[in-house]
Amino acid sequence: MKWSKLFLVAVALMAVAPFTSCGDDDNHASIPTRPSGENEADSIAIAQISWQEREIRDGVVSKTAQVQKLFDYPQTISMLEIDLNKANVSFVVSYEVSLSKTTSDRAIAANALAAINGTFFNTSTGVSRHFLKCNGTVVATTETNEFSTRATGAFCATGDRVEIKTWSSSDEASLGGDYQQVVVSGPLMMDNGHDVAMWANSFTTDTHPRTCVATTDDNRVFFIVFDGRLDGAKGVNLYDLRTFARQMGATDALNLDGGGSSTLYIQSYGVINHPCDNGKYDHEGERAVPSVLMVKTN
Template sequence: MRRMLLGWLVLALAGCASIPARIQANSAGLDYARITPFPDSVVHALRVDLQTVKLSVSPPAERGQAIDNMPSAAGALASINVSFFNKEYQVRGITISDGEAWEPVFEIARSPVLACDAAQHCVIELKPEKARPEWRNVMAGTPWLLDHGRQRTAEDDATCKNLCAMVHPRTAVGLDASGRFLIIALAEGRRPPVLGLSLAQMSAVMAQLGAVHAINLDGGGSSTLLLQGRSAMERPFNEPALRKVANALHLFAVPR
């Protein structure tokens, strides 16, 4: 397993200038790398073994907090921001936290989801209609990044210029072809010369990291990565503190 995970880091970093860093403590099943896939870019990448790392979406009761203040983040190997949200911290798309459905939600039909059951069998659905009974942790975003290996193009991004074609900090999740590994990537931005990535660029990064299905999550100032409780990303120049968000995805080591 260790050789396989280290091999992923080597493949992920092929052609990139940065050097990988591993999470050392209680990190079985989770690998991390800081990469530079494009000039003046910084991307934080994680590969998560769904057989040995537990996923948990923070509960509705914690909405409106910065991730480092959420009680549900205690003891997590890593935490990232998840949902798009409005001023009341209501979330976009189907969202479920350890079996607790979020209510109300908006834009269900146009918000693709990453959905996992209790056994952490996960799927990405690009056009969900309603939650399935077996789904236990679900997060939604928009738009798609990878569809059965098909990458976004600049032409795809032209249909949503401000969100898609412009460069921003980004957060994305995806699955590899086996469905065993969750791929996570977060791009820094809004701190010249590191401005961020377009969604077509983010799609290419996710494909490089081994994902075949992937969706875009909330980005911009919301993009947050905690590694063992500490912020791992440089913040936008105009927003140095972690932003209050609707929710987060936490990753926990499974006791052996």
């Protein structure tokens, strides 16, 4: 083949290659892809995690742990477990087209009990790439190409009534039904206890900091953050994140924005994980984000 033809083939391949983003477009080299899927060693490691626990409110417990080896690497995990059978709380979505406020900034301003970073966004403009509904009002819609890649699930809530469900353009046309709060993100990892096929892309298979929200059949909600790109905290791919959520008891799990955006804030304790953004803000490298998912006391 002549060099001119080789050049044209290379250009064509670059044009069709799927884009990757981790909240978005972090300038960090990802750790090479590891084989994904459950194995006995990881199952044992998860079962044997020694959690440091704090009771935040009745039915609300924070958990943090450092694990020497899980999914091939050392890990640092932060989690909030909300038992809706006991906790008198509600869920609220907050969104503002701004790249000046962090997850903790937004949570403190709203007097939230806890918060995690929300969905993916344009890092130049602060505009959400995915549908958001705040207090019954649609404030952002999904970019068309996201329906087949990341925008495959939604966390929906009205007060303490919650559901993680599949999402498509037809769901978006119905504006999330009667739910007052909706965060679209993804990929959706688990639906009613079943694994969901995810985007076949390095975004899914590479190791990064990750954030997810998950629910159980017995009415619990998990906010889960794996730190990454730090010593003692390498991060996970989405298959491993799903494995972890399942072993925590989750039947439904939705990936949220990750990378430098991954943040878990708890009132009176501050940011309890270790965000890995560039340190521009005085929150251990916490990134400014336009959307957050908050827990508020009733």
